[in-house]
Amino acid sequence: MPQxxxxVVGDRFPVGERMYRLTPRLAQSTSAARSVLIDVAQHREVITYGELSDAIGRSVLPRHMGPLLSMIDHDCAARDEPGLAALVVSAATGEVGTSDDSWAAPQRLACWERWGGAPR
Structure with missing residues (x-):
């Protein structure tokens, strides 16, 4: 269930080189994606862009996930949590879609430790 x-809706956040406003629609998708990603973390797994899009009712298409994932990370930072966006990977590469992916593995591990408990 989304939380x-x-x-805050209406605030602006950095997304890449631009500032992006958190609209009500983007906030709703971000909240839904956060719930999905916490479930993924609890199972110590990753999810593809397409699977996440499907899980949130395709309210954000896989090729347009950048702002959504940035908002998830801004929300996680506001909560002092690891970045859940690290759990979202390309089906082709099995890794995040940023040009520098060095941040992803430590964040992924931190997510699994925070929400997933002991390794299975």
Whole structure:
């Protein structure tokens, strides 16, 4: 079940080189994605962009996930949590879609430790 965000609708956040406003629609998708990603973390798994899009009712298409994943990370930072966006990977590569992916593995591990408990 989606939960309220720690970030505020109407506020602007950096997304890459731009500032992006958190609209009500983006906030709703971000909240839904956060719930999905916490479930993924609890199982110590990853999810593809397409699977996440499907899980949130395709309210954000796989090729347009950048702002959504940035908002998830801003929300996680506001909560002092590891970045759940690290759990979202390309089906082709099995890794995040950023040009520098060095941040992803430590964040992924931190997510699994925070929400998943002991390794299975």
């Amino acid at each position: 309220p965000l720690a970030i």
